[in-house]
Amino acid sequence: MINVIKRTAQNAGRTALHFLMGCVLVAGLATSVSAQERTAISGTTVSLAPLKGFVPSSKFAGLEHAEAKASVLVVELPAEAHPQLSALFANLETAKTNFAKxxxxxDDAEDIETAAGKGRxxxxxxxxGAATFDKWIVLLKGAKTVMITVQAPEDSDLDGDDIVAMLKSVSLGAEPTLDQKLAALPFRVRxxxxFRVVDTFGxxxxxxxxGPLNVDPKGSQPMLIVSYQTGGQVAAGQLAAVGEKLLSTTRGFEKAEITKRDKxxxxxxxxxxxxxxxxxxxxxRKRFxxxxxxxxxxxxxxxxxxxxxxTFPNLEPAIKAIADSIAFAQ
Structure with a gap:
């Protein structure tokens, strides 16, 4: 699935989406959506009627139930991503192969009617690890290509019919402003x-x-990307090793030569x-x-x-200033 997103991002000319990691979120206990009012997911085009107990998350675009370790994750991609992802979702065998990675x-794929129109x-x-989680992933099309993922421990009381009812309540509105999207990120950055902000992603x-280009598929301009990891946990002592592994699997950096490692x-x-x-x-050749x-x-x-x-040496003061501005959202 991540490879599909990466290829789609390249076809759409959105370099940043190569950094979108697999979304592995824990979700769980919930009840009927019937009595819930519609909630807008900050920084996205999505609104939905959440399951009881779910509140907007400060860690990602979506909802979470802290006590039950439950989540609803919203990822938005460029509109150009929909045809390729739609083909993946429409073909059950293709979906099985790609998601198995x-x-x-x-197990199953079906069409549903939502407040935003037809979805899959x-x-x-x-x-x-030792746990198994049930998962529901829906694909919708609006101003953006929208994927919504719900996940729950298989032994939870979460009912599949309730999940589908919640997903059917989804409506899609206008794209938020850049300031709204920045404010919705799980971290703060200036x-x-x-450097200037081009867009947020996912x-x-x-x-x-x-430089003059917003879309730079050849990578001719300086590029700076900040991204947040949603799934799993990393101990501080493992950070350097995890960083090297991530770098080796990032498009354009597979053969990067690391010349310095600092704490x-x-x-x-x-x-x-x-x-x-x-x-x-x-x-x-580039410095990174x-x-x-x-x-x-x-x-x-x-x-x-x-x-x-x-070019890199002249950018170092700006790079340091941006790095120093980064903090996790509270």
Whole structure:
């Protein structure tokens, strides 16, 4: 599934979406939606009638039930992503193959009618450690391509009919402003000249660049991306190793040469990690830096920046200012 999102992002010219990680969220106990009022999901086009006990999350775009460890995650992609994802959702065997790469077993696929129009829902399970979770994933089309994921422990009292009823309540509105999308992110960040914000992505990250282009598929301009990890937990002592693994699986950085490894203060953590070095992309050799910091709940925020070797030194003051501005949302 992540590979499909990455290819879709490339086809749509949205470099940032290559950094969208698999969304592994824990969801659980819930009851009927019938008495609930519609709730707008901050920073997205989505509104829905939530299951009782669910409240807006400060960690991601969606809802969570802290006591039951339950969640409803909203991910929005460019409108151009819908045809490719729609083909994946429409073909059950294709969905089974692609989601299996994320350790998700898809059992069924069906059409549903929502307040936003026709949608397609996949149901299945995902094994996370010793636990197994039921999963519902719906694809919708509006101003954005919308994927909504609900997840619950298989032994919870969550009823599948209630989940489907909640998803049928989804309506899609106008795209929020850039300021609204930035405010809805699970972290805070400020741009510093010459960098500017291009857009947020998936409710989990933000893309910045310097130069005339907003869409830069060849990577000719400096690029800076900050993204938040939603699933799993990482101990501070493991951060550098996790960072190196992430870097090796990030498009354009698979063969990056790490020349320096530093322990730094980042995103409110004194145990942050900074990897720096060089990589070779479509537009030649570049310098890069990757910052990572862990929050109190073990989840991390990641900032990666790259630019031509000749340009990078002049950008370092701005890069530091942006890095210093990053903090987890309260």
């Amino acid at each position: 994320q350790n998700i077993t898809i 829902i996949l149901t299945g399970q995902q094994a996370l 741009a510093a000249e010459p 409710g989990l990250g933000v893309l910045m660049t310097s 730094i203060a980042f995103a409110g953590s004194s145990d942050g990690s900074l990897l720096s070095g060089t990589t070779v992309g479509d537009s030649g 830096a990757q910052y990572m910091g862990v929050g109190a709940d073990g989840r991390f925020v990641r900032m990666i920046v790259s630019a031509d070797e000749a």
